[in-house]
Amino acid sequence: MDPLQRLRDLAVSESGFVFDPYSGQTYSLNPSGQVALEAVRRGEGPEAVAEALRLRFEVDPGQDLARDVAEFLRALREQGWPAPGAEGP
Amino acid sequence: MSTRPLTVAVTGLNATDNPAPGVGVIRSLRDAPGFRGRIVGLAYDALDSGLYARDIGLDAGWLIPYPSQGVEALRERLRFIHAARPIDVLVPTLDSELPGFIELEPELREWGIRMFLPTREQLELRQKSRLADLGARAGLEVPASKALSDVSELYRIQAEIPYPLMVKGVFYGAVLARSPDEAAAAFHATAARWGLPVIAQRWHAGEEYDVVAVGDGRGGMVGAVPMKKLLLSDKGKGWAGVAVRDPNLLEAARRFFAATSWRGPCELEILRTAEGRYLLIEVNPRFPAWSYLAAGAGQNLPWAVVQLALGDSLAPLPDFRAGTLFVRISLDQIATLAELQALTTGGLSRLEEHLP
Known part of the structure; x- marks a missing residue:
């Protein structure tokens, strides 16, 4: 099965509760995680994921958004999900 | 779809923390919009808790002899029960009773009792000791298994099946053993309870999934x-x-049915390994205890089995809703001495309670 399709088939509630209908696994996402996941589900790369977060939230100028996004994508990959930037930040 | 009033008998009413499937099957039938019949519980002990579950609406309850008492005892008891409360469909739900019911199926059909069961050959094909044959036939990967009749084999088995390994009973039970000594203890406990052979099965890391399914007996x-x-x-x-x-x-379930032409309900236990392989680890030849989840998710498989037993044509079942959960509960049921007495001395009838 197309891994990206499996990612798109995740059931995500407004509160950030995520259900994987293939495995039965459940996850919880905070609001920024939800926005990041939505971008990944659209097939976006790390920069576009960061841009989606920048558009949705106020980002402190001192915050290393690229690093936070890379960490999120790495957490996705560790759970077995396809995520861009497999070579790491 | 059948609209006749039916009497369906269901076995396996022991609903402890290792529950038999009967209560879930009965709750499924009660939920089926097309079912308007009576349900008779067939139990092995007067204290089997399903007999006292008022929410499943048992119309009657009877004790039947344990499978170890033989087919003749079962035949005579069913003859008595059928005379008192004619049964249209009987749904056995326990592995150990299936050989007896399969043997009696032609005779029960003559009496007017229908069942939808696998054949004896199908039952033997899914035995744990024959899992490799089944896997090859169905094109399904299975873990290495070996049927053992002597405990000493566990001290020489590492070359074929490395430790840790699973020690399984011929009907029930599975214990993870990390060493030959642990395996030997599990062997003796399993053999004492379920007899020989005892099955040693390779252990794989992964996530276990179970599939409740019904085969039409023609490969579908x-x-x-x-x-x-x-x-x-x-x-x-x-x-x-x-x-x-x-x-x-x-x-995997489709392949199992295509390879065996399985007739009736079953439960497939499948392991998904970390590498994404799917291993068939066991096939149980009956409904599992959690069958009510299927009905709750939109596919009422027990009701489908009753309709198939009757020979009714069956419309394609609706899709099920992934994400539907079951959460089991343990509760104290209140019963009367009169109920216990009735079950112990003859049979329990609640039909009178339904009269105006």
């Missing part, structure tokens, strides 16, 4: 609902679970 699949256990009891039984939609699990 009537319906299937896969489930992931979310919570286990201390006996390793699913105490909560969720319906999932992994196409590989449904395909």
Whole structure:
């Protein structure tokens, strides 16, 4: 099965509760995680994921958004999900 | 779809922390919009808790002899029960009773009692000791298994099946053994309870999934609902679970039915390894205890089995809703001495309670 399709088939509630209908696994996402996941589900790369977060939230100028996004994508990959930037930040 | 008033008898009413499937099957039937019949519980002990579950609406309850008492005892008891309360369909739900019911099926059919069961050959094909044959026939990967009749084999088995390994009973039970000594203790406990052979099976790391499914007896699949256990009891039984939609699990069930022409309900236990391989680890030849999840998720498989037993044509079953959960509960039921007395001395009838 197309891994990206499996990612798109995740059931995500407004509160950030995520259900994987293939495995039965459940996850919880905070609001920024939800926005990041939505971008990944659209097939976006790390920069576009960061841009989606920048558009949705106020980002402190001192915050290393690229690093936070890379960490999120790495957490996705560790759970077995396809995520861009497999070579790491 | 049948609209006749029916009497359906269901076995396996022991509903402890290792529950038999009967209560779930009965609750499914009660939920079926097309079912308007009576339900008779067939139990092995007067204290089998399903006999006292008022919410499942048993119209009557009877004790039947344990399988170890032989087919003749079962025939005579069923003759008595059928005379008192004619049965249209009987749904056995326990592995150990299936050989007896399969043997009696032609005779029971003459009496007017229909069942939808696998054949004796199908039953033997899914035995744990023949899992490799089944896997080859169905094109399904299976873990290495060996049937053992002598405990000393566990001290020489490492070359074929490395430790840790699973020690399984011929009917029930599975224990993870990390060493020959642990395996030997499990061998003796298993053999004492379920007899020989005892099965040694290679252990693989991964996630276990279970599929409740019904075969039409002609190689087709009537319906299937896969489930992931979310919570286990201390006996390793699913105490909560969720319906999932992994196409590989449904395909495995389809292959099993195509290869065996399985007739009736079954439960496939499938392991998904960390590398994404799917291993068939066991086939149980009956409904599992969690069958009510299938009905709750939109596929009422027990009702389908009753209709198939009657020879009714069956419309394609609706799709099931992935994400539907079951969460089991343990509760104290209140019963009367009169109920216990009735069950112990003859049979329990609640039909009178339904009269105006």
